[in-house]
Amino acid sequence: xxxxxxxxxxxxxxxxxxxxxxxxxxxxxxxxxxxxxxxxxxxxxxxxxxxxxxxxxxxxxxxxxxxxxxxxxxxxxxxxxxxxxxxxxxxxxxxxxxxxxxxxxxxxxxxxxxxxxxxxxxxxxxxxxxxxxxxxxxxxxxxxxxxxxxxxxxxxxxxxxxxxxxxxxxxxxxxxxxxxxxxxxxxxxxxxxxxxxxxxxxxxxxxxxxxxxxxxxxxxxxxxxxxxxxxxxxxxxxxxxxxxxxxxxxxxxxxx
Amino acid sequence: xxxxxxxxxxxxxxxxxxxxxxxxxxxxxxxxxxxxxxxxxxxxxxxxxxxxxxxxxxxxxxxxxxxxxxxxxxxxxxxxxxxxxxxxxxxxxxxxxxxxxxxxxxxxxxxxxxxxxxxxxxxxxxxxxxxxxxxxxxxxxxxxxxxxxxxxxxxxxxxxxxxxxxxxxxxxxxxxxxxxxxxxxxxxxxxxxxxxxxxxxxxxxxxxxxxxxxxxxxxxxxxxxxxxxxxxxxxxxxxxxxxxxxxxxxxxxxxxxxxxxxxxxxxxxxxxxxxxxxxxxxxxxxxxxxxxxxxxxxxxxxxxxxxxxxxxxxxxxxxxxxxxxxxxxxxxxxxxxxxxxxxxxxxxxxxxxxxxxxxxxxxxxxxxxxx
Numbered sequence: 048x049x050x051x052x053x054x055x056x057x058x059x060x061x062x063x064x065x066x067x068x069x070x071x072x073x074x075x076x077x078x079x080x081x082x083x084x085x086x087x088x089x090x091x092x093x094x095x096x097x098x099x100x101x102x103x104x105x106x107x108x109x110x111x112x113x114x115x116x117x118x119x120x121x122x123x124x125x126x127x128x129x130x131x132x133x134x135x136x137x138x139x140x141x142x143x144x145x146x147x148x149x150x151x152x153x154x155x156x157x158x159x160x161x162x163x164x165x166x167x168x169x170x171x172x173x174x175x176x177x178x179x180x181x182x183x184x185x186x187x188x189x190x191x192x193x194x195x196x197x198x199x200x201x202x203x204x205x206x207x208x209x210x211x212x213x214x215x216x217x218x219x220x221x222x223x224x225x226x227x228x229x230x231x232x233x234x235x236x237x238x239x240x241x242x243x244x245x246x247x248x249x250x251x252x253x254x255x256x257x258x259x260x261x262x263x264x265x266x267x268x269x270x271x272x273x274x275x276x277x278x279x280x281x282x283x284x285x286x287x288x289x290x291x292x293x294x295x296x297x298x299x300x301x302x303x
Numbered sequence: 304x305x306x307x308x309x310x311x312x313x314x315x316x317x318x319x320x321x322x323x324x325x326x327x328x329x330x331x332x333x334x335x336x337x338x339x340x341x342x343x344x345x346x347x348x349x350x351x352x353x354x355x356x357x358x359x360x361x362x363x364x365x366x367x368x369x370x371x372x373x374x375x376x377x378x379x380x381x382x383x384x385x386x387x388x389x390x391x392x393x394x395x396x397x398x399x400x401x402x403x404x405x406x407x408x409x410x411x412x413x414x415x416x417x418x419x420x421x422x423x424x425x426x427x428x429x430x431x432x433x434x435x436x437x438x439x440x441x442x443x444x445x446x447x448x449x450x451x452x453x454x455x456x457x458x459x460x461x462x463x464x465x466x467x468x469x470x471x472x473x474x475x476x477x478x479x480x481x482x483x484x485x486x487x488x489x490x491x492x493x494x495x496x497x498x499x500x501x502x503x504x505x506x507x508x509x510x511x512x513x514x515x516x517x518x519x520x521x522x523x524x525x526x527x528x529x530x531x532x533x534x535x536x537x538x539x540x541x542x543x544x545x546x547x548x549x550x551x552x553x554x555x556x557x558x559x560x561x562x563x564x565x566x567x568x569x570x571x572x573x574x575x576x577x578x579x580x581x582x583x584x585x586x587x588x589x590x591x592x593x594x595x596x597x598x599x600x601x602x603x604x605x606x607x608x609x610x611x612x613x614x615x616x617x618x619x620x621x622x623x624x625x626x627x628x629x630x631x632x633x634x635x636x637x638x639x640x641x642x643x644x645x646x647x648x649x650x651x652x653x654x655x656x657x658x659x660x661x662x663x664x665x666x667x668x669x670x671x672x673x674x
Binding site for chain 1: 476527565567570571572573574575576579581585586589590594667
């Protein structure tokens with residue numbers, strides 16, 4: 048039993064704690080007894096075949112999905128139906144989507160400053176300075192005045208990352224951030240994510256980029272049919288997978 | 304073996320064939336590209352040649368102009384238009400039963416109104432001051448229409464008519480109905496069953512009956528339910544009826560726009576911690592309304608013309624004032640002129656709305672094409 052599993056069992060520590068979480072889409076049981084504890088600063092990569100519930104899992108962490116049984120506590124705030132709690136958690140947890148989901152009617156700069164101004168009540172000038180700082184960090188400060196539709200996919204995804212960072216989140220969730228990108232743009236997004244990881248932000252990332260997992264992850268989680276099948280440090284996970292399903296999955300995605 | 308073609312293409316001397324460019328090329332491609340299209344082109348040309356000159360002749364060359372009374376028109380009846388009818392009755396058509404000595408007031412109101420609309424059409428002028436200008440303008444316009452102060456004669460709103468009535472009813476109607484429609488549309492998509500049911504019932508009920516019925520109920524049935532002695536102004540009742548009607552239609556237009564916004568936009572807004580109203584106001588509605596502009600303007604234009612149904616409660620808007628003008632024995636029979644005059648006025652307003660909306664659509668375009 049790893050330290051993480053022990054933490055999950057005892058319900059102690061951890062910026063994110065999921066205890067016995069179950070979720071159904073109608074009759075379909077998408078998450079089965081998920082126990083997961085994430086420490087501050089941990090980088091976790093979640094992988095698994097499609098339909099295994101990995102996206103649903105991280106979407107539960109900022110209440111984009113409801114769950115029916117169990118408990119999720121984010122930074123000490125339990126996620127219930129209480130809208131106040133939900134908004135409090137969401138402003139601490141940044142989310143990056145597969146399809147970017149930038150606001151097409153706003154400029155890049157406005158995309159970045161909107162939430163700080165309206166949710167955090169940051170003065171406009173300060174919000175713009177922060178936005179420019181993070182645009183610099185994702186290496187596209189020159190695109191600030193453009194609209195999302197004028198950018199490439201990779202640039203849009205970097206703007207989306209910067210948009211989340213402008214809220215100064217404690218946790219970043221990435222839901223297959225590179226799956227909708229053309230191959231030549233994947234690297235520019237991963238580079239930004241690696242840099243972010245090195246700064247110590249807590250990160251949960253659903254991805255099939257195994258190179259990225261090896262480089263930054265503290266822990267790799269393998270999910271199948273709504274369950275966490277296996278979790279381990281990347282080195283062990285890739286070189287010495289324990290369960291048959293993990294072995295099969297790894298052989299399928301690493302075979303070419 | 305690898306072959307590489309890495310020379311810059313020479314762009315000299317190569318021109319497209321002469322018959323594929325310029326006006327000739329255009330005609331060949333669009334008017335005469337098949338024998339069927341050629342036949343259609345020739346047929347349409349023939350129709351134009353047959354109809355345009357007589358029409359111009361009737362409207363302009365053989366028409367009777369100026370303040371000459373009905374006799375010259377009667378003499379040349381059927382040959383040219385009788386614009387002296389408009390000369391004589393124009394003020395009645397434009398201002399209805401408004402006392403003629405006081406007609407400078409509705410005239411001034413319209414100038415003020417059109418000026419404000421023109422200013423509002425320029426986005427660079429959108430500011431708090433413009434809102435104040437509208438507020439003050441509205442008060443001034445109402446004072447001018449009613450009178451009773453500053454030595455102006457009091458004019459009851461039962462005497463209002465013509466174009467100011469049409470513009471007033473439709474503008475106030477749309478300005479109030481639009482936010483109501485947005486709220487109804489949001490309500491219909493709400494997660495709360497009670498709110499959703501109320502909105503659905505309202506929208507379906509109102510859409511299910513003709514406007515004329517709503518106006519009839521507002522003017523005839525509604526007062527029956529009021530205690531004796533309490534009366535609500537007739538014009539106000541009609542206005543409220545029109546607002547309730549327009550709101551139901553606008554709600555469905557806005558709902559169409561809301562449905563077109565991808566789920567990801569909602570999720571992105573939520574994941575940033577925006578609450579329901581901020582999410583709607585800052586993210587969803589600006590996009591939904593932009594894509595709804597064409598059907599919205601369609602509804603606006605329809606509503607603008609529907610105001611003419613206030614005849615049912617005895618109000619003389621532009622079109623009904625024209626009909627009233629035609630009841631003058633001396634001028635009986637000049638329908639074409641009267642209706643053409645109204646049609647032109649309606650067209651000017653409707654076409655302006657249409658053009659402005661196209662302009663607005665272009666300005667709000669922010670590269671949706673590439674996503």
